[in-house]
Amino acid sequence: MAYPTPVAVPSLQSAAPSDWDALICIAENFRQLPDAALTDFVSQQQWIDQRIGRETVTSICPAAPGQRLILAPTGPLLRDFDDVRCIADVAKIAIQQAKAAGAVRPLLWLQTPADPRYSEALAVAYLAAAQALWQPLEGREARGELQVEPVLAIGLIGLPADEANFLAATEAxxxxxxxxxxxxxxxxxxxxxxxxxxxxxxxxxxxxxxxxxxxxxxxxxxxxxxxxxxxxxxxxxxxxxxxxxxxxxxxxxxxxxxxxxxxxxxxxxxxxxxxxxxxxxxxxxxxxxxxxxxxxxxxxxxxxxxxxxxxxxxxxxxxxxxxxVADEIITSHAGVRxxxxxxxxxxxxxxxxxxxxxxxxxxxxxxxxxxxxxxxxxxxxxxxxxxxxxxxxxxxxxxxxxxxxxxxxxxxxxxxxxxxxxxxxxxxIKARSCADDVLSCNNAPxxxxxxxxxxxxxxxxxxxxxxxxxxxxxxxxxxxxxxxxxxxxxxxxxxxxxxxxxxxxxxxxxxx
Structure with missing residues (x-):
């Protein structure tokens, strides 16, 4: 029962390029990415592709692992009604683009808002990505797990090392x-x-x-x-x-x-x-x-x-x-009719x-x-x-x-x-007669x-x-x-x- 393993990665700079083949960046905006070369690249690309910052976009970027860069904008995050699912939603879209591009070991970086609602946002992004990647058991059995679920691991930049085990167990x-x-x-x-x-x-x-x-x-x-x-x-x-x-x-x-x-x-x-x-x-x-x-x-x-x-x-x-059938009276294990x-x-x-x-x-x-x-x-x-x-x-x-x-x-x-x-x-649900002790339900939806x-x-x-x-x-x-x-x-x-x-x-x- 394989699933994409969560891996704690201290920083983008500490990640060995040979270990990862894509970089997903989730942020409200992309003015301050984890590497100056990436920030410069995105600034230039925005002149060419006006989708950047408006929708999730995959670009070929020499500075990204595997030259795959997925930019996933969250939109506003600090309104009264916003919650961490704003990040989960875009994480699902981004991981699907990474998979479609051929990545099997993507890195994920998140610009986390300084707000208590987002204290576990990076972990939530991983769980959302794993949810999006899951495919039905019958399909995996018929076609092979690696065919329908090729992503092996997701590197989480900035995740505390002791969090990875909890995430892995939760996703299992x-x-x-x-x-x-x-x-x-x-x-x-x-x-x-x-x-x-x-x-x-x-x-x-x-x-x-x-x-x-x-x-x-x-x-x-x-x-x-x-x-x-x-x-x-x-x-x-x-x-x-x-x-x-x-x-x-x-x-x-x-x-x-x-x-x-x-x-x-x-x-x-x-x-x-x-x-x-x-x-x-x-x-x-x-x-x-x-x-x-x-x-x-x-x-x-x-x-x-x-x-x-x-x-x-x-x-x-x-x-x-x-x-x-309805109207039957059946005595429960607890002795209730x-x-x-x-x-x-x-x-x-x-x-x-x-x-x-x-x-x-x-x-x-x-x-x-x-x-x-x-x-x-x-x-x-x-x-x-x-x-x-x-x-x-x-x-x-x-x-x-x-x-x-x-x-x-x-x-x-x-x-x-x-x-x-x-x-x-x-x-x-009270009984209507001495014949029973409780009614299971009415007969309307x-x-x-x-x-x-x-x-x-x-x-x-x-x-x-x-x-x-x-x-x-x-x-x-x-x-x-x-x-x-x-x-x-x-x-x-x-x-x-x-x-x-x-x-x-x-x-x-x-x-x-």
């Missing part, structure tokens, strides 16, 4: 997340999803356990198995629960627990998606992919004092004569059982915090656009959990919007439902059996992370590149 996690999310439903069917995780963590300190026995799954994950019920007739579509666990070598001071929604394909089930709504539903496993990606970063960085446990439900929501409101709200059922298992482990954990990550609702994309939605309980809000993740995301180009859990959300991305968090709290103690110090901090709006570039779930959100912001929050 993001790459795993993109591979798992962005791959078609047969190549990444549940059992093959599990196999890919096993291979990804081979030889690391992350222990992997995969449960595929359907009889055992029915006992331990009854809601998950209801979703999977119609897929059981096809052996390769049968579900898997993947457990990943990292234990530090010394004492534990913090425990993170993650549940990941891994719908490898979502037809909607009996509430069938129509009017082309199934296109892109092989990416409904983006939450599970992000969880596995974060665990990959953990495996490479081996953080001291931090224990991380994850459960992933890899399931196919198929349609057929044995599909679960769930009335099904709509079978296309399947992800929260999978998550609830995973979270119930994690809840049990949290009872004996040191300083635990629980997270669910999912491409859960169209409402999240409608409400917050291309941002990750963080919905937290009172204990998480008291501890500032979401605020920390959002702050890190702003600096690292992986931004979030904060939401709160409200009493209306719990009223929305989430995008047209008031608080459509907040109320599912209330369902998860109830169905997973999380304590709703009035004393916040006795409650488990819990944040539901909905990446329906942020999970792919440009919001194109069929063709857009998976973004691996929120791997970067989680790594920046907990692993630095």
């Amino acid at each position: 996690g993001r790459r795993l997340a993109r591979d798992l999310c962005g791959t078609e439903p047969e190549r990444m069917a549940p059992l093959r999803f599990a196999d890919y995780c096993v291979d990804a963590f081979a030889g690391t300190d992350v222990k992997v356990k995969v449960e595929t026995n359907t009889e055992q799954l029915l006992v331990d994950y009854p809601l998950l198995m209801a979703v999977a019920r119609s897929s059981l007739a096809v052996p390769r579509h049968r579900p898997a629960v993947i457990r990943l666990e990292y234990n530090p070598s010394g004492p534990v001071s913090k425990t993170l627990l993650f549940a990941g929604k891994g719908l490898v394909y979502d037809t909607g089930g009996a509430d069938l998606k129509i009017n082309g709504g199934m296109a892109g539903m092989s990416r409904d496993k983006g939450g599970a992919a992000a969880v596995a990606g974060f665990m990959k970063t953990v495996a490479m960085l081996k953080p001291a004092g931090l224990k991380v446990v994850a459960e992933i439900g890899a399931v196919r929501n198929s349609i057929g004569s044995d599909a679960f 769930v009335r099904i409101g709509n079978t296309d709200a399947e992800g929260r059922l999978v998550l609830a059982d995973l979270m119930s298992h994690l809840r049990q482990q949290a009872k004996d954990a040191v300083n635990p915090a629980l997270f669910s990550i999912a491409t859960l609702t169209g409402h999240a994309a409608r409400a917050v656009g291309p941002y990750t939605a963080l919905v937290e309980n009172g204990a998480a809000r008291k501890n500032g959990v979401s605020a920390q993740i959002a702050q890190a995301g702003d600096i690292w180009g992986d931004p979030s919007e904060l939401s709160s859990s409200r009493r209306e959300d719990f009223a929305f 989430s995008s047209v439902t008031a608080r459509g991305h907040q109320f599912p968090m209330a369902f998860l709290v109830v169905a997973a059996g999380l304590d709703q103690s009035s004393a916040l110090e006795n409650s488990l901090p819990y944040v539901h992370i909905d990446i329906a709006g942020s999970g792919v570039d440009g919001g194109d779930w069929q063709h857009g590149k998976p973004s691996a959100a929120p791997v970067t912001s989680l790594a920046a929050t907990y692993l630095r």
Whole structure:
């Protein structure tokens, strides 16, 4: 699983010319480049090519490594609404031009504004470049990695040497997340999803356990198995629960627990998606992919004092004569009777059982915090656009959990919007009769439902059996992370590149 290696380079002058074959310069303007010869060259070229300073341009420059000079202007950076993604956007364009010009080891220099918003701008530019260079797993397997991903390394001028390892580990996690999310439903069917995780963590300190026995799954994950019920007739579509666990070598001071929604394909089930709504539903496993990606970063960085446990439900929501249907009442792992409101709200059922298992482990954990990550609702994309939605309980809000993740995301180009859990959300999912304890959802699309991305968090709290103690110090901090709006570039779930959100912001929050 190769990717362009980040290399810390102290200065342009210290870079051996034979090691690099292009120079990318990202700046608001090009009046002061890292070498006087480059500054003079650009000043002369601007008389010839008026695109310079207005758009990204590649020039033949004797003073640049490999004689390739890519000038990528950012435009204004210090307006109230600007953020580090202004740099990420042009880094994606610039690296594509470097690749098209034949460069395989480009250097990247960044004119960093003296503003706290851009404190990690060089690292963000690297991550954006790696995102732009990623190509789908099926394409790499069919055509060869070096054919479709020829760039081997990116030199980062001015990057502190100790930052390179963090960047490499973060990108390794993001790459795993993109591979798992962005791959078609047969190549990444549940059992093959599990196999890919096993291979990804081979030889690391992350222990992997995969449960595929359907009889055992029915006992331990009854809601998950209801979703999977119609897929059981096809052996390769049968579900898997993947457990990943990292234990530090010394004492534990913090425990993170993650549940990941891994719908490898979502037809909607009996509430069938129509009017082309199934296109892109092989990416409904983006939450599970992000969880596995974060665990990959953990495996490479081996953080001291931090224990991380994850459960992933890899399931196919198929349609057929044995599909679960609305109005069924199914008892969750936590013993909660769930009335099904709509079978296309399947992800929260999978998550609830995973979270119930994690809840049990949290009872004996040191300083635990629980997270669910999912491409859960169209409402999240409608409400917050291309941002990750963080919905937290009172204990998480008291501890500032979401605020920390959002702050890190702003600096690292992986931004979030904060939401709160409200009493209306719990009223929305309350039982309507004595036959059940909770309603999974209404029968309208989430995008047209008031608080459509907040109320599912209330369902998860109830169905997973999380304590709703009035004393916040006795409650488990819990944040539901909905990446329906942020999970792919440009919001194109069929063709857009998976973004691996929120791997970067989680790594920046907990692993630095």
